[in-house]
Amino acid sequence: xxxxxxxxxxxxxxxxxxxxxxxxxxxxxxxxxxxxxxxxxxxxxxxxxxxxxxxxxxxxxxxxxxxxxxxxxxxxxxxxxxxxxxxxxxxxxxxxxxxxxxxxxxxxxxxxxxxxxxxxxxxxxxxxxxxxxxxxxxxxxxxxxxxxxxxxxxxxxxxxxxxxxxxxxxxxxxxxxxxxxxxxxxxxxxxxxxxxxxxxxxxxxxxxxxxxxxxxxxxxxxxxxxxxxxxxxxxxxxxxxxxxxxxxxxxxxxxxxxxxxxxxxxxxxxxxxxxxxxxxxxxxxxxxxxxxxxxxxxxxxxxxxxxxxxxxxxxxxxxxxxxxxxxxxxxxxxxxxxxxxxxxxxxxxxxxxxxxxxxxxxxxxxxxxxxxxxxxxxxxxxxxxxxxxxxxxxxxxxxxxxxxxxxxxxxxxxxxxxxxxxxxxxxxxxxxxxxxxxxxxxxxxxxxxxxxxxxxxxxxxxxxxxxxxxxxxxxxxxxxxxxxxxxxxxxxxxxxxxxxxxxxxxxxxxxxxxxxxxxxxxxxxxxxxxxxxxxxxxxxxxxxxxxxxxxxxxxxxxxxxxxxxxxxxxxxxxxxxxxxxxxxxxxxxxxxxxxxxxxxxxxxxxxxxxxxxxxxxxxxxxxxxxxxxxxxxxxxxxxxxxxxxxxxxxxxxxxxxxxxxxxxxxxxxxxxxxxxxxxxxxxxxxxxxxxxxxxxxxxxxxxxxxxxxxxxxxxxxxxxxxxxxxxxxxxxxxxxxxxxxxxxxxxxxxxxxxx
Numbered sequence: 168x169x170x171x172x173x174x175x176x177x178x179x180x181x182x183x184x185x186x187x188x189x190x191x192x193x194x195x196x197x198x199x200x201x202x203x204x205x206x207x208x209x210x211x212x213x214x215x216x217x218x219x220x221x222x223x224x225x226x227x228x229x230x231x232x233x234x235x236x237x238x239x240x241x242x243x244x245x246x247x248x249x250x251x252x253x254x255x256x257x258x259x260x261x262x263x264x265x266x267x268x269x270x271x272x273x274x275x276x277x278x279x280x281x282x283x284x285x286x287x288x289x290x291x292x293x294x295x296x297x298x299x300x301x302x303x304x305x306x307x308x309x310x311x312x313x314x315x316x317x318x319x320x321x322x323x324x325x326x327x328x329x330x331x332x333x334x335x336x337x338x339x340x341x342x343x344x345x346x347x348x349x350x351x352x353x354x355x356x357x358x359x360x361x362x363x364x365x366x367x368x369x370x371x372x373x374x375x376x377x378x379x380x381x382x383x384x385x386x387x388x389x390x391x392x393x394x395x396x397x398x399x400x401x402x403x404x405x406x407x408x409x410x411x412x413x414x415x416x417x418x419x420x421x422x423x424x425x426x427x428x429x430x431x432x433x434x435x436x437x438x439x440x441x442x443x444x445x446x447x448x449x450x451x452x453x454x455x456x457x458x459x460x461x462x463x464x465x466x467x468x469x470x471x472x473x474x475x476x477x478x479x480x481x482x483x484x485x486x487x488x489x490x491x492x493x494x495x496x497x498x499x500x501x502x503x504x505x506x507x508x509x510x511x512x513x514x515x516x517x518x519x520x521x522x523x524x525x526x527x528x529x530x531x532x533x534x535x536x537x538x539x540x541x542x543x544x545x546x547x548x549x550x551x552x553x554x555x556x557x558x559x560x561x562x563x564x565x566x567x568x569x570x571x572x573x574x575x576x577x578x579x580x581x582x583x584x585x586x587x588x589x590x591x592x593x594x595x596x597x598x599x600x601x602x603x604x605x606x607x608x609x610x611x612x613x614x615x616x617x618x619x620x621x622x623x624x625x626x627x628x629x630x631x632x633x634x635x636x637x638x639x640x641x642x643x644x645x646x647x648x649x650x651x652x653x654x655x656x657x658x659x660x661x662x663x664x665x666x667x668x669x670x671x672x673x674x675x676x677x678x679x680x681x682x683x684x685x686x687x688x689x690x691x692x693x694x695x696x697x698x699x700x701x702x703x704x705x706x707x708x709x710x711x712x713x714x715x716x717x718x719x720x721x722x723x724x725x726x727x728x729x730x731x732x733x734x735x736x737x738x739x740x741x742x743x744x745x746x747x748x749x750x751x752x753x754x755x756x757x758x759x760x761x762x763x764x765x766x767x768x769x770x771x772x773x774x775x776x777x778x779x780x781x782x783x784x785x786x787x788x789x790x791x792x793x794x795x796x797x798x799x800x801x802x803x804x805x806x807x808x809x810x811x812x813x814x815x816x817x818x819x820x821x822x823x824x825x826x827x828x829x830x831x832x833x834x835x836x837x838x839x840x841x842x843x844x845x846x847x848x849x850x851x852x853x854x855x856x857x858x859x860x861x862x863x864x865x866x867x868x869x870x871x872x873x874x875x876x877x878x879x880x881x882x883x884x885x886x887x888x889x890x891x892x893x894x895x896x897x898x899x900x901x902x903x904x905x906x907x908x909x910x911x912x913x914x915x916x917x918x919x920x921x922x
Contacts, residue, residue: 174234184201189336452467554630557625
């Protein structure tokens with residue numbers, strides 16, 4: 168084929184280098200490079216394809232280079248076409264277990280009987296299947312790979328491509344197809360650069376239209392202690408689709424993490440993606456002092472999940488290690504079994520709710536409001552202290568269970584594995600307490616057999632039920648608000664209102680928990696221990712009451728609602744009436760939206776005026792009467808300005824009573840009065856605005872901008888979790904630049920799969 172397309176000399180050149188397949192040809196950088204070697208075997212080929220210079224050097228004839236380049240382009244094009252078709256088939260899951268060879272891949276058309284025999288020859292026999300399974304098992308065991316690797320889509324794509332190439336070119340040497348690690352490493356750089364160029368193109372339009380948000384954060388790998396700065400971007404494209412991209416994760420090379428250095432490093436990295444003006448993007452970050460100072464002029468959105476986490480930590484006095492140490496000194500002292508049983512009974516009496524409990528609180532709500540941020544744990548009521556002690560003892564018991572390997576025993580007797588908690592995430596602590604509650608009976612039985620039941624001294628089952636019940640709303644809201652594939656900013660306001668109601672009323676807390684249990688299909692904790700709970704359903708323990716009221720105060724003190732939260736909520740048809748908000752809040756929200764619409768109109772008007780002026784300047788049909796023609800782009804402000812200059816005949820053509828500003832329809836009022844069934848839009852807020860862009864041209868643009876802002880910076884933390892998986896113990900010496908390359912390629916693959 169080479170001789171037919173390119174020529175006999177070219178065929179001899181490839182044969183001399185052992186290039187016998189298309190794959191090896193396409194992966195050879197320069198087939199003429201071998202001619203620079205002094206070798207008698209190559210002399211005949213040199214005389215054919217080269218010119219000999221006076222200094223005895225050989226120069227390849229341009230005609231041979233052109234024919235070889237043509238061959239390369241021809242084969243590469245064919246290869247890409249086949250690869251594209253193969254990938255499409257794989258994604259649609261339309262391929263059979265064995266590769267089907269179409270008639271186009273054969274040099275001649277065979278009769279039907281021969282096709283049948285050819286197809287049957289590809290059917291896998293039991294021997295072939297066993298051999299393949301043996302090879303996979305040997306690979307997993309010898310190279311210590313996880314069992315799940317065989318289900319990896321990337322591996323299956325690679326194997327399918329190898330099968331396809333084998334069907335085209337016969338029994339190809341695997342070494343001609345699979346390159347070395349250096350080649351792959353170098354190729355990753357090329358792919359990463361291509362991925363970044365594609366990202367830059369994707370981000371250009373949302374950036375120019377202010378529909379792009381960035382979430383920066385810092386991360387340090389645990390092996391080499393290299394500090395990284397990472398950024399995740401979220402945006403809504405022109406087709407009203409929501410996207411999240413891990414933009415970069417690169418070493419932070421500034422001398423310190425001061426606000427100035429943070430801003431310098433961030434601007435330098437973002438500039439490579441065409442993001443050269445931070446005032447055109449919305450920044451979502453945590454409350455780190457350096458971030459707050461660096462972005463003080465950019466009006467950042469502060470991460471809602473971080474704030475809820477900090478509120479819970481302060482509610483349960485977990486923000487300070489000193490409070491924990493003071494309480495732990497009075498918890499487990501290794502007492503004997505008889506002493507433990509007596510103590511356990513006493514503690515259960517303390518934790519059980521009593522009638523008229525509100526009168527027993529030693530600290531009034533007014534005092535709590537004044538001291539919520541400063542009060543110490545040893546100054547709160549005794550019942551509330553036992554709530555804190557219970558949490559600390561649960562954490563200590565979970566640590567003991569993990570070290571002792573008791574999770575297997577707990578699951579063997581019908582319980583659930585006990586989760587571990589981290590100091591950073593309160594959500595993990597909620598999971599720990601829930602697992603402890605569901606497996607309380609099993610844990611107690613196992614500890615009794617081991618003579619370790621004293622570890623349950625402080626942990627009352629009734630009190631543990633109360634704590635878990637109180638934390639249920641926080642857990643459900645934290646999970647909802649950290650979704651990464653859909654808009655979430657509009658959820659902040661209703662979620663905050665829910666938490667306020669839950670913390671303000673024990674009755675609403677019970678109602679919310681029961682609703683949540685029905686939705687999740689779980690058994691309500693109120694159904695456990697029916698005899699006790701029949702009396703407990705409408706009662707609240709003194710300690711939990713204090714914690715609930717304290718959390719309500721902290722919610723008010725620590726959580727500021729940005730006007731963009733209200734805007735995002737009202738721009739979701741399901742929440743546009745702002746139920747639960749005061750009249751003042753609604754009026755302020757309407758005012759903010761109208762101000763934003765006015766700014767957007769002015770920006771559009773200015774752009775249109777410039778375009779119109781340019782058109783008029785270029786126009787060849789000028790008239791001496793042009794100065795008296797109406798300007799189609801003129802605004803009311805222009806008319807007022809001309810009136811100030813002495814044009815007093817405005818009343819001749821414009822009524823003051825029915826001015827243009829009053830007769831123009833207000834998009835916001837029209838939207839608020841519109842009847843909307845979100846089921847028609849699959850509850851997709853962006854789909855609603857996409858279909859109503861003609862009816863609400865300006866409001867839809869504002870909705871696109873607003874819904875591009877995430878409620879949390881969870882996206883960049885997910886990126887760091889992925890980076891932690893890449894930098895494993897076996898791969899801790901990976902070049903930091905290569906880490907960023909891998910994340911960039913992965914991000915682009917996810918975007919391509921979504922599109």
